[in-house]
């Protein structure tokens with residue numbers, strides 16, 4: 001047994017608006033002992049994701065809130081250190097919801113063994129994990145693309161958006177991404193092969209869309225909501241498909257924005273708008289992982305990661321990600 005301590009990041013208070021580092025407590029505790037049927041895990045990589053902001057609220061959602069004083073929830077890649085379960089052995093690399101802590105106990109339920117031959121380990125919480133699967137099923141299933149479709153994706157350089165745009169290119173679509181800086185726009189166009197990008201922070205999004213999508217928009221994969229979405233919605237084509245994956249522009253508002261008022265466009269264009277949760281596709285995860293892993297091996301699918309070292313830095317990195325300071329999938333390297 002290691003003599004190290006268990007570093008844990010707890011929820012200290014519920015934020016009003018944007019979280020601050022004061023909403024988190026970083027504490028040191030002893031490493032727990034596994035009971036019969038349990039495994040002790042050492043976290044290697046922690047994923048930081050926008051949904052965690054919702055868990056900090058005391059509000060009804062599709063998943064329970066984090067209680068004050070409890071570790072923040074989060075998906076990680078971890079190594080089995082000690083096993084009292086017949087299913088896992090020491091040294092196994094697994095993925096699951098082990099929280100913002102360097103060691104965790106698990107009963108092995110909802111724990112997935114990571115196939116180390118597919119790609120680097122951290123991709124199990126990135127392109128070959130929850131965000132990548134969100135892109136894969138949200139785009140292919142909800143958006144039902146056909147070659148030649150004009151696709152717009154928001155937060156296009158982020159964990160989900162960068163994968164959506166590349167899958168859209170693989171499917172033969174024309175792809176336009178929106179992102180919050182010139183560097184992000186340049187990345188999606190010059191490195192990922194998007195047809196064009198729009199910096200929504202310094203451009204009139206509507207005018208740019210008119211220029212870049214003269215024939216209108218067939219598919220919109222929405223990660224952000226707000227003004228970007230208003231501009232896209234005004235330009236959708238008959239039979240368009242709109243996937244509401246997330247609405248990050250709304251997550252830190254103290255009072256909600258007004259509801260959309262341009263939904264009449266859905267009637268006129270007979271378009272389909274659908275929200276979805278990646279967890280609904282759990283029975284098909286293997287399909288998505290296998291297909292995306294082969295695209296990675298063939299050089300058709302790239303992924304950009306934004307890595308922060310050390311669990312103590314997780315609160316700052318999380319707040320930065322909500323602010324758009326991340327460039328790619330936000331990860332914390334917890335230990336070697």
Ligand SMILES: NC(=O)c1ccc[n+]([C@@H]2O[C@H](COP(=O)([O-])OP(=O)(O)OC[C@H]3O[C@@H](n4cnc5c(N)ncnc54)[C@H](OP(=O)(O)O)[C@@H]3O)[C@@H](O)[C@H]2O)c1
Nearest residue numbers: 050134158159160179180223224246247248249277278324
């Ligand atoms: N439905 C599901 O099952 C599911 C699963 C995973 C994720 N999601 C959702 O997917 C979205 C993207 O998640 P991700 O993990 O890929 O995050 P991400 O894109 O890697 O990071 C979040 C990005 O959101 C953008 N952003 C922040 N505030 C914004 C604002 N006010 N307006 C426009 N953009 C803003 C920032 O990029 P810019 O610099 O470009 O502004 C930031 O980098 C989130 O809404 C998340 O909740 C949904």
